[in-house]
Amino acid sequence: MSKPMTKTELVKQLADEMSADKKTATAALDALAAVVSKAVADGGAVTIPGIGKVTCRERPERQVRNPATGETMTKAADKVVKVTIAKSLKDVVNG
Template sequence: MNKSELIDAIAGKAEISKADATKALDAFLDTIVETVAAGDAVNLIGFGAFKTSERAARQGKNPKTGEKLEIPAATVPKFAVGAGFKAAVAKK
């Protein structure tokens, strides 16, 4: 499912226009990105949690030349699946 298909599904289930569904989805995604970028977590009980994770510095290798290189430490976004979501997928 791509974004436009998701918007169609939201509009149908919520019985709202596609324009309103687009605004709602964009606001939802923007809010999650802004919150996680600020270092806070977004917990949606039963669905999952969006949070940050620290990735340590490490050594890598250029696959083309074999040359070793340093990969710096980074803060990355992470999603942890909630129990309700996991159970719904497992029922398939």
């Protein structure tokens, strides 16, 4: 398995793909992150074509167990971000 792509590498690839400079690519990437973050934090979902769908899901209060002590405790309700991968990306990865 190869190393994950860093933001610098992603910006360079994005700039090449867009035929733009790195400053423009960085701005586009930051804007995308801001839009997705705001939409998901507000309880919505964002579909990025060819990548997947990012959603926020609420989990109810539940009982959990501390593996070190075996103690059972109640964990408060919380939210979790979920990413569902697009079928087109799965098809590309699986050949």
